[in-house]
């Protein structure tokens with residue numbers, strides 16, 4: 001279908017962007033990534049997730065950009081901060097849901113009395129900004145204080161899973177190839193891929209077709225074509241894949257309270273492969289940024 005203003009769309013409703021549209025995504029992606037880079041020194045035991053979100057909102061505004069999440073379906077914050085067994089959409093400033101070793105209660109809604117990070121907490125910070133109408137969406141893992149070996153393994157596997165998914169992005173491959181690459185690797189490491197949340201098309205909108213599943217069969221799903229923009233954002237659990245959303249209607253947790261990790265990049269399909277829009281300017285995307293942390 002041709003449209004003078006909207007460009008072209010595939011039969012699956014996936015927008016095919018023009019070469020000049022990549023520039024818009026580069027700017028938005030770079031800002032989101034730089035803000036995540038800036039958060040490295042602000043994550044430590046005793047820090048509040050609400051304070052991290054405040055710093056993020058401040059940086060979005062200072063850049064003359066807009067937060068895509070403030071006001072999105074009633075969400076009020078510039079970031080999602082998902083601690084330990086929170087899978088995604090953790091609310092900054094809200095009490096951190098209690099983990100397995102913190103309570104004998106099975107009540108998943110039970111919270112710490114505050115939003116203060118403790119030594120050994122792992123957390124995902126997810127930021128989406130709008131720059132000149134283009135959306136940049138990225139998230140990565142951080143650690144408060146000492147990283148425990150099991151958490152380190154989980155973070156490494158999740159990072160590698162995202163990168164394997166990105167390596168499957170090239171014209172002629174399918175969305176099923178991406179999901180299959182992620183699932184096969186994660187399950188080979190005896191961890192599980194979350195099914196209840198997925199990546200998404202984006203561009204001049206936040207969430208567009210297709211749903212980018214982090215599991216699936218090679219060769220299935222829509223064929224990748226140059227100009228497609230989407231996120232890949234696998235969530236990986238140490239335990240079972242099942243999740244539940246808490247009574248705040250946002251916070252998604254693992255049902256078995258096992259630790260969960262996530263990394264997210266916004267990418268575009270090029271003529272020959274893939275461009276990552278949300279690469280870290282400071283090289284702090286991978287957890288080895290810890291070397292830069294005091």
Ligand code: MF3
Nearest residue numbers: 069072075080089126128137
């Ligand atoms: N940034 C998230 C994503 O990766 C969406 C967050 S929506 C919010 O798609 F409202 F929870 F912020």
Ligand code: CO
Nearest residue numbers: 137231233264
């Ligand atoms: Co996303």
Ligand code: CO
Nearest residue numbers: 126137138264
């Ligand atoms: Co995101």
